[in-house]
Amino acid sequence: MDTQKGKIGVTTENIFPVIKKFLYSDHEIFLRELVSNAVDATQKLRTLSSFGEFKGELGDMKVKVSVDADAGTLTVSDHGIGMTAEDIDKYINQIAFSGAEEFLEKYKDNANAIIGHFGLGFYSAFMVAKKVEIRSLSYKEGAEAVRWECDGSPEFTMEKTDKAERGTDIILHIDDENKNFLQQSEIDSLLRKYCRFLPVPVVSGKEQEWKDGKMVDTDRDKVVNDTEPTWTKKPADLTDEDYRNFYHQLYPGQEDPLFWIHLNVDYPFTLTGVLFFPKIKNNFEVNKNRIQLYCNQVYVTDSVEGVVPDFMMLLQGVIDSPDIPLNVSRSYLQSDTAVKKISGYITKKVASRLEEIFKADRQDFENKWDDIRIFIQYGMLTDEKFCEAAMKFCLVKDTEGKFYTLEEYRTLIEGQQTDKDGNVVYLYTTDRVAQYAYIHAATEKGYDVLVMDGQLDSHFIGMLESKIEKSRFVRVDSDVVENLIPKSDRKAADLTPLQRDMMSTLFKCQIPKVEKAEFIVSFEALNADANPVMITQNEYMRRMKDMAAMQ
Numbered sequence: 001m002d003t004q005k006g007k008i009g010v011t012t013e014n015i016f017p018v019i020k021k022f023l024y025s026d027h028e029i030f031l032r033e034l035v036s037n038a039v040d041a042t043q044k045l046r047t048l049s050s051f052g053e054f055k056g057e058l059g060d061m062k063v064k065v066s067v068d069a070d071a072g073t074l075t076v077s078d079h080g081i082g083m084t085a086e087d088i089d090k091y092i093n094q095i096a097f098s099g100a101e102e103f104l105e106k107y108k109d110n111a112n113a114i115i116g117h118f119g120l121g122f123y124s125a126f127m128v129a130k131k132v133e134i135r136s137l138s139y140k141e142g143a144e145a146v147r148w149e150c151d152g153s154p155e156f157t158m159e160k161t162d163k164a165e166r167g168t169d170i171i172l173h174i175d176d177e178n179k180n181f182l183q184q185s186e187i188d189s190l191l192r193k194y195c196r197f198l199p200v201p202v203v204s205g206k207e208q209e210w211k212d213g214k215m216v217d218t219d220r221d222k223v224v225n226d227t228e229p230t231w232t233k234k235p236a237d238l239t240d241e242d243y244r245n246f247y248h249q250l251y252p253g254q255e256d257p258l259f260w261i262h263l264n265v266d267y268p269f270t271l272t273g274v275l276f277f278p279k280i281k282n283n284f285e286v287n288k289n290r291i292q293l294y295c296n297q298v299y300v301t302d303s304v305e306g307v308v309p310d311f312m313m314l315l316q317g318v319i320d321s322p323d324i325p326l327n328v329s330r331s332y333l334q335s336d337t338a339v340k341k342i343s344g345y346i347t348k349k350v351a352s353r354l355e356e357i358f359k360a361d362r363q364d365f366e367n368k369w370d371d372i373r374i375f376i377q378y379g380m381l382t383d384e385k386f387c388e389a390a391m392k393f394c395l396v397k398d399t400e401g402k403f404y405t406l407e408e409y410r411t412l413i414e415g416q417q418t419d420k421d422g423n424v425v426y427l428y429t430t431d432r433v434a435q436y437a438y439i440h441a442a443t444e445k446g447y448d449v450l451v452m453d454g455q456l457d458s459h460f461i462g463m464l465e466s467k468i469e470k471s472r473f474v475r476v477d478s479d480v481v482e483n484l485i486p487k488s489d490r491k492a493a494d495l496t497p498l499q500r501d502m503m504s505t506l507f508k509c510q511i512p513k514v515e516k517a518e519f520i521v522s523f524e525a526l527n528a529d530a531n532p533v534m535i536t537q538n539e540y541m542r543r544m545k546d547m548a549a550m551q
């Protein structure tokens, strides 16, 4: 073949400055793009081989990323299908440019916001390189090795070369602003981020070992990825230990997860993954955004907003789907029907798994309840479908530490805690210490009191009240409780000396007088020794005050 010179097929005057400018904020993704191309080329050859269309030896199929700081180059090599001069013309010279051009045309107004998630593929190399070379030998019989070179202008050179091994080397001549990509440590961390679970072994740098008191390079290539991550395996082949190990691999230094869910669906969309329930500490905002999104084992992002419902962001783990359109803006993602389906599927799956765990081992579920309640409550408050499903396994806990489902609890209190309008009255405490006397008084009467002291409980109570027919939630220190308690005939004269003392002190403090409308002091129906006096608060007034405080 003679040396060819030609002009890259693009109408835009020069697309390289555009690529550099727009991709600047996320330019490290060039490595993901080049390594995933190498992986694709390797997988393609494997496929051809399995169909008998390639009869040669596959040989060593590792992808290699090598740094040559002295030469100023970074090379990604594979032993995949390779490219002929025609292939390069078709796939590199034409398609990519028109693809990029089309893309920029379509999104020119907000390219900056979305381009980070859009792989411009091969051409993203020009974000960090002043010159890019391709050296390739196709798997096709009688193919000639070819070298392509482009220096960041729309001009390229293509010529015959002497590459003997099948496959492709992509050689980046790193530009001055991006010298950091010539450090092995930088490349290691990028490979760790983007290529950790690629399906083909990727090697970069050398394994190290201790020798004479320090770490030294061995001559063994260092494999940077796990080609068969847990989510790609069958659940039946995995033990609890495997899931836990995978969790710690993803999130080193964390406590064991409480539960996990293995996702696996291939119709109407493809999705696999493992989601973990971490111990959610009270301040749950900081725990968001820890699910990692992959596309065919290539890391894409850990910002899954829009892909999973908001409350699922409290979970951790991996979702892998080629069906999530990643080259679009977040607002588009939220309205995309495929994504909606995916999000709906995950919700359903998480709910049914929780129900399954609840049914299989209720004791275990109860033991973990305090750690997962915030997740379940948040889900129920924000997602109608999840709420419906979770009504079956959502638990409430009373002051004795007993757990009930909502249905069980209703049955428990129905007969004995009813107000004059026939509503079933759910008593609850928000502070077991401060409201101790009221709890004591209520339980003495044979009433049950729920503990509702969580971060979301005040919202949750409102939600339950609207969901459960004829229900009324009343704080244990409200006057409603007083009305449930049958009044005894005690008169002031029957008060104990202690109660009388308290009465006069309270009057001195003007409590009944000043806040007459809001507080009711009562001495009746109480165990005079343990609780000589109670001050209850008008439920309606209290709620008004709480609401005013929230606004």
Ligand code: ADP
Binding pocket: 033, 037, 038, 041, 078, 080, 081, 082, 083, 091, 092, 096, 120, 121, 122, 123, 168
């Ligand atoms: P995409 O990967 O989305 O197709 P790219 O710009 O990354 O877009 O690559 C364009 C095309 O160039 C690929 O589809 C493939 O045909 C070819 N190509 C790129 N890198 C390689 C490689 N290492 N080996 C073989 N073909 C490659």
Ligand code: MG
Binding pocket: 033, 036, 037, 121, 122
């Ligand atoms: Mg690509």
